[in-house]
Amino acid sequence: MRHQKRGRILKRKKGPRRALLRILAKELILHGKIKTTEGKAKELKRYFDRLVRTAQKDSLASKRKLFGELKDRAVVNKLTKELKEQLKKRKSGHTRITKLGQRKGDRAPIVQIEII
Helix, strand or coil, X not given: CCCCCXXXXXXXXXXXXXXXXXXXXXXXXXXXXXXXXXXXXHHHHHHHHHHHHHHCCCCHHHXXXXXXHHCCHHHHHHHHHHHHHHCCCCCXXXXXXXXXXXXXXXXXXXXXXXXX
């Protein structure tokens, strides 16, 4: 039973799920907005908020923690330098999810997630 379990499984085991969220977060940081399914976007929103809270601490330890999580120096630098100032005003809710419709093949709900 999944009583009091948080988060979505996304039909993946733990390792592939973390890799998926890492890739989606990198693309969101680099491009500002991405299109994906609704479940992935909702889970990415939680993951991205945690990354931003870590980046706002502005210490060497937080940068190392972000690098350990994202594994890309350019993405970490963009998050800690450019996006940190842009997102400084908000405590949470750094992303916006907009519904776009359904995918043609399997009618999965497609959304666009963007950084506010």
